[in-house]
Amino acid sequence: MNYLPIFLKIKNRKCLIVGGGDIALRKFSLLNRAGAKITIIAPDLCNELESQAATEQVTVIRRRFVAEDVNGYSMAISATSDRVVNRQVADAANDSNIPVNVVDDPDLCSFIFPAIVDRSPVIAAVSTGGTSPVLARLLRERLESLIPAGYGKLAAFADDFREIVKQRVPEADQRRYFWEKTLLGPVAEMVFVSRDREARRLFHQKLAELSSGKTVPGTVYLVGAGPGDPDLLTFRAMRIMQLADVVVYDRLVSPEILGLVRREARKIYAGKKRNDHSIPQEGINELLARLAAQGKQVVRLKGGDPFIFGRGGEEIETLMEQGISFQVIPGITAASGCSSYAGIPLTHRDHAQSCAFVTGHLKDGKIHLDWERLIVPNQTLVIYMGLVGLPQLCAAMIEHGASPRLPAALVERGTTEQQRVICGDLETLPQIVEESKVKAPTLIIVGNVVKLRQKLSWFEPQERATTNLPE
């Protein structure tokens, strides 16, 4: 080990920065965040540093550095582009046993700065010992995605309960196990979304559970799994999928995404193919409530976003009625996913100032849509569940005043390796789709924005043929 990692308390301590440019500014911000009393020595300061130094508790000395300047400081940082000055600072600091950092010159440093992930009071620091700052940064980025944004809040929460838990759970192993479960489970998830009261209530229940043996009900998480590509999951969705005891999923959830769920979790298929409701909706609502009442952490995994044509509202209504705690984790809805991956922006300055999401699901073979409000100029229409009704939908739009030449596209299995995009217009699309033997799920996009695909298409999985707009 070439360096000893430590965390230094510099609040209200005198720290010296030599230099007044951009690099000095970065070090200034860092020291400032840690509460240091900063002195800057430099003949000139860049504008940003000038304005920040004016508003903070900062001393600015406008001249070149001299060796005696280091006296009385807890640390010195040299951030000039002048190697002679940098060396002077390093030598002077070393002579006085003051820790010194020279930016971008590890040979002159007695300490180096790590790349940090700041979730104060939790801080993760990464160093490559000065060998590759880029590598340190890449590692830091990975940590950023692994450590939830609310981790600092969680640390503070745990701190509040430390003594109580120590008293109530005297045995060290048992206490560690309790903390592990708590810091990974539903209590932590409540803290992350700032539902502190709920988190505290749950925490006390969990503590009581230890001594009484009484089961604490689980939480139900309605998780949006996005349109198909597993990379489009949110960090939050991914994390919650790891704490599931049971997952109730529907047909839109791709096998790749299901494969990312905690391996030990029980997986229940809830159907949702057209005309094949493996479990009817009321059954799903009840099932979620029953599993949670048994103390299970339940993940209800749904395609796209749970609140867009996902019946998410109905599912949580039942939970609400039964007093079961729940959370909703948004996902990328099919409209966003498919339009992005098809190169069809849903709005565009020249073509569409608004966009409507509608369901094309037929009730008793009929469409029930308010066409007057939907068929308006400069509006994009996105139709979910519109494959079966496509001929009727296109005919109805023409009947209500849309031009038969209005561009329209069908995106099949959007964002996946099997994505296909079929373009036409209101008159031609049904026929082209019929000939193309498409498979669900498919999304229909109607409006002049569809023309942009010719220029903006970027995702062509497996080089599959696509049908383009007629000239």
Ligand code: SAH
């Ligand atoms: N909650 C989901 C929508 C559920 S309704 C969401 O926010 O995306 C089911 C409809 O979504 C399908 O009929 C289809 O129109 C659309 N859909 C979902 N995933 C899709 C995908 N990968 N490609 C195309 N359409 C999709």
